[in-house]
Amino acid sequence: MGRKLLLEHINVPGINTFQVYKEKGGYRAVEKALKTMSSDDVVEEVKKSGLRGRGGAGFPTGMKWSFLAKPEGVPRYLVCNADESEPGTFKDRYLMTHIPHALIEGMIVGSYALGANTSYIYVRGEMMPQIRILEKAIAEAKAAGYLGKNILGSGYDLEIYVQPGGGAYICGEETALLESLEGKRGNPRIKPPFPAIAGLYGCPTVVNNVESIAATVPIVNEGGEEYAKIGIGRSTGTKLISASGNINKPGVYEIELGLSVEDFIYSDEYCGGIANGKRLKAVVAGGSSVPILPANLILNLANGDKRLMSYESLSEGGFATGTMLGSGGFVVLDEDQCIVRNTWNFSRFYHHESCGQCSPCREGTGWMEKVLHRLEYGHGKMSDIDLLVDVSKKIEGNTICPLGDAAAWPVASAIRHFRDEFEWHVKEPKLALERNYGLAHYADPIKIAEEV
Amino acid sequence: MSDKIKVTIDGIPVEVEPRTSILNAARQIGGDIVPPAMCYYSKLEGSGGKCRTCLVKVSKGSEKDPRPMPKLVASCRTTVMDGMEVQNITSPEVIEARKGVVEMLLINHPLDCPICDQAGECHLQDLSYEHGAATTRYEFDRRTFDRVDIGDKIQLHMNRCILCYRCVFTADQITNNRVHGVLGRGDHAEISTYIEKAIDNDFSGNVIDVCPVGALTDKTFRFKNRVWFTKPVEAHRDCPTCSGKVTLWYKGEEVLRVTARKDVYGEVEDFICNTCRFDKKSTNDWVIEGPRQVSRQSVINANHYDTLQPLPVIKKNPELMQANKEQFERATKF
Numbered sequence: 039m040g041r042k043l044l045l046e047h048i049n050v051p052g053i054n055t056f057q058v059y060k061e062k063g064g065y066r067a068v069e070k071a072l073k074t075m076s077s078d079d080v081v082e083e084v085k086k087s088g089l090r091g092r093g094g095a096g097f098p099t100g101m102k103w104s105f106l107a108k109p110e111g112v113p114r115y116l117v118c119n120a121d122e123s124e125p126g127t128f129k130d131r132y133l134m135t136h137i138p139h140a141l142i143e144g145m146i147v148g149s150y151a152l153g154a155n156t157s158y159i160y161v162r163g164e165m166m167p168q169i170r171i172l173e174k175a176i177a178e179a180k181a182a183g184y185l186g187k188n189i190l191g192s193g194y195d196l197e198i199y200v201q202p203g204g205g206a207y208i209c210g211e212e213t214a215l216l217e218s219l220e221g222k223r224g225n226p227r228i229k230p231p232f233p234a235i236a237g238l239y240g241c242p243t244v245v246n247n248v249e250s251i252a253a254t255v256p257i258v259n260e261g262g263e264e265y266a267k268i269g270i271g272r273s274t275g276t277k278l279i280s281a282s283g284n285i286n287k288p289g290v291y292e293i294e295l296g297l298s299v300e301d302f303i304y305s306d307e308y309c310g311g312i313a314n315g316k317r318l319k320a321v322v323a324g325g326s327s328v329p330i331l332p333a334n335l336i337l338n339l340a341n342g343d344k345r346l347m348s349y350e351s352l353s354e355g356g357f358a359t360g361t362m363l364g365s366g367g368f369v370v371l372d373e374d375q376c377i378v379r380n381t382w383n384f385s386r387f388y389h390h391e392s393c394g395q396c397s398p399c400r401e402g403t404g405w406m407e408k409v410l411h412r413l414e415y416g417h418g419k420m421s422d423i424d425l426l427v428d429v430s431k432k433i434e435g436n437t438i439c440p441l442g443d444a445a446a447w448p449v450a451s452a453i454r455h456f457r458d459e460f461e462w463h464v465k466e467p468k469l470a471l472e473r474n475y476g477l478a479h480y481a482d483p484i485k486i487a488e489e490v
Numbered sequence: 491m492s493d494k495i496k497v498t499i500d501g502i503p504v505e506v507e508p509r510t511s512i513l514n515a516a517r518q519i520g521g522d523i524v525p526p527a528m529c530y531y532s533k534l535e536g537s538g539g540k541c542r543t544c545l546v547k548v549s550k551g552s553e554k555d556p557r558p559m560p561k562l563v564a565s566c567r568t569t570v571m572d573g574m575e576v577q578n579i580t581s582p583e584v585i586e587a588r589k590g591v592v593e594m595l596l597i598n599h600p601l602d603c604p605i606c607d608q609a610g611e612c613h614l615q616d617l618s619y620e621h622g623a624a625t626t627r628y629e630f631d632r633r634t635f636d637r638v639d640i641g642d643k644i645q646l647h648m649n650r651c652i653l654c655y656r657c658v659f660t661a662d663q664i665t666n667n668r669v670h671g672v673l674g675r676g677d678h679a680e681i682s683t684y685i686e687k688a689i690d691n692d693f694s695g696n697v698i699d700v701c702p703v704g705a706l707t708d709k710t711f712r713f714k715n716r717v718w719f720t721k722p723v724e725a726h727r728d729c730p731t732c733s734g735k736v737t738l739w740y741k742g743e744e745v746l747r748v749t750a751r752k753d754v755y756g757e758v759e760d761f762i763c764n765t766c767r768f769d770k771k772s773t774n775d776w777v778i779e780g781p782r783q784v785s786r787q788s789v790i791n792a793n794h795y796d797t798l799q800p801l802p803v804i805k806k807n808p809e810l811m812q813a814n815k816e817q818f819e820r821a822t823k824f
Contacts (some may be wrong), residue, residue, distance in 0.1 A: 397595050404676065
């Protein structure tokens with residue numbers, strides 16, 4: 039049984055209300071931070087904890103906070119990125135729906151640490167119920183004196199506002215989010231300058247994921263060193279994983295980083311194995327934008343060791359044999375699923391969500407989608423497969439924001455690992471429309487290269 | 491000037507003011523090491539970074555931090571650091587990436603140059619000539635739009651647009667009210683006016699000059715002539731609203747069109763007003779200064795195709811000479 043820090047009280051009835059949350063030890067972190075710690079102490083604790091950004095990139099949160107410019111007389115902002123729209127990821131929505139106060143408490147602690155007096159939670163437009171839940175939670179916290187002027191007599195003022203977005207995936211990119219928050223078209227900005235120097239309204243800003251902000255609560259409560267003991271290596275603490283796909287128990291799970299992937303998929307505590315007694319074919323380990331891996335590579339590393347759920351272990355082997363933890367959207371595909379169709383579906387998403395600002399992503403995502411559509415519906419050509427690889431290479435790394443990379447990686451990795459399935463779609467177009475390629479050799483044990 | 495900083499672009503050192511962009515540093519050197527720019531426009535604040543044709547490789551970040559930058563960077567929006575070393579045409583990676591970008595720009599472009607008024611002074615045409623492939627790998631329908639008249643003098647031909655945002659910045663910064671912008675997202679994004687509203691103010695005609703392709707064209711010049719049959723002449727008049735410094739494009743005795751004076755990178759010296767642009771099309775309105783010098787490479791200087799070979803460069807630069815040699819070999823194949 040792994041430790042639960044964020045979802046410890048998830049099953050307590052009424053945990054979404056201030057009253058119950060407080061009874062279960064909520065808002066201790068605010069009291070501890072505001073009464074006994076300076077803002078630099080809080081940043082120091084978060085640094086010690088080794089907490090890494092939970093939104094996808096995995097950048098150390100404490101480092102991000104310490105980079106914030108602090109010019110005199112200029113306001114600073116903490117912005118919470120709740121524009122969670124990656125296919126396969128739904129952990130933030132779950133957290134906000136059931137324990138909204140964990141986010142509010144984290145926002146207070148984080149804002150105090152950064153010296154921000156106004157903070158924003160930018161919520162994706164489709165999540166209207168969550169917006170209402172958060173607004174209610176803010177009102178409750180305010181009524182109890184944890185928000186507003188002179189919080190708990192410490193002389194620290196803070197207002198939190200919830201801002202609904204328009205439902206664009208691109209607004210999850212931090213600079214596009216800031217543009218959108220300012221009321222403009224959600225186009226990513228060209229960096230530098232980074233938001234830590236010039237962010238919201240040109241002021242120093244930190245943008246953090248919902249889960250990262252909520253994770254600062256246990257860090258302040260228990261101390262950064264204590265938090266760093268959980269997990270493995272540089273992947274410290276616990277992580278929410280949104281498990282979905284062909285598994286017996288889909289849902290949001292809190293895991294200690296370092297759990298093996300095999301345990302996560304097959305143990306009854308988590309996913310409970312593949313549904314309907316089927317066999318595992320492939321896994322998208324961190325939300326749609328990370329490379330897809332076949333069964334043999336997701337369970338084991340290229341050297342035969344077990345792959346673990348951690349930032350390092352999942353990315354072991356680079357893009358040749360590895361993937362990324364990303365935002366923790368764990369999508370499991372069984373032997374009946376078609377990789378080509380899955381890739382086309384992801385590609386369609388990126389085509390739809392590209393902002394259209396820079397040319398490789400604007401034109402390339404549409405191109406890839408059309409070629410994949412053709413392959414899936416039996417009109418493909420053998421040269422299409424190499425064309426897709428080439429187009430994805432031309433998008434990757436040449437765009438303003440990471441959406442281009444996110445669109446290119448799933449396509450490139452699907453072809454890297456499942457090339458024969460793509461070729462089968464070209465060779466047997468009629469058959470490909472009737473049935474799926476099946477498991478083939480994707481779960482066979484990998485041959486381990488002998489050390490020379 | 492001790493506060494100038496030194497950068498090296500393709501092996502050529504240059505000293506520039508701090509906070510200069512790599513692109514502008516390269517323009518101070520000049521010649522063929524200048525990265526192409528489709529969206530950057532030095533007179534428009536905030537432009538650039540979108541088209542990705544000006545990508546360069548930074549092989550040494552600065553004197554203090556010599557690490558190379560991990561990705562190719564947009565030279566128009568990256569400022570130089572002291573001791574920075576940049577590779578443009580000497581890096582195969584950059585050439586490859588640029589080829590990719592040009593291909594992307596062209597997949598939805600109609601390539602209707604034979605009937606496009608911009609042909610001959612189109613940056614996309616130059617770019618494709620230099621970096622484009624002979625055939626397309628794109629086998630789908632291109633996106634199409636209807637032609638729209640925005641105002642009585644300007645026509646928007648959205649099919650040709652590469653979404654550089656220059657005209658949007660122009661309307662924001664030169665005129666006092668912008669009524670057009672980018673609508674939609676991704677590859678269905680388009681430049682448009684809200685509810686077919688006409689663009690109507692004194693400086694609206696400048697969007698024609700800033701457009702790098704033939705998406706925004708002058709209706710008073712439309713289909714009148716090809717630019718390489720017209721003769722550019724510099725002229726000025728005493729205009730109450732603008733500087734009045736223009737280029738007149740003559741065919742015989744007749745002034746076919748009036749544009750602002752564009753430099754070698756297609757950027758205007760001064761923005762001009764609509765009166766000068768659209769209404770003063772008679773020699774009597776103008777004080778003629780003399781013929782306009784046009785780059786010898788330009789097709790406007792027709793029949794000078796021998797200048798296809800690269801421009802002469804500083805002899806002390808073996809890297810660049812090698813690159814030029816390769817380019818020359820490529821060029822002579824045609």
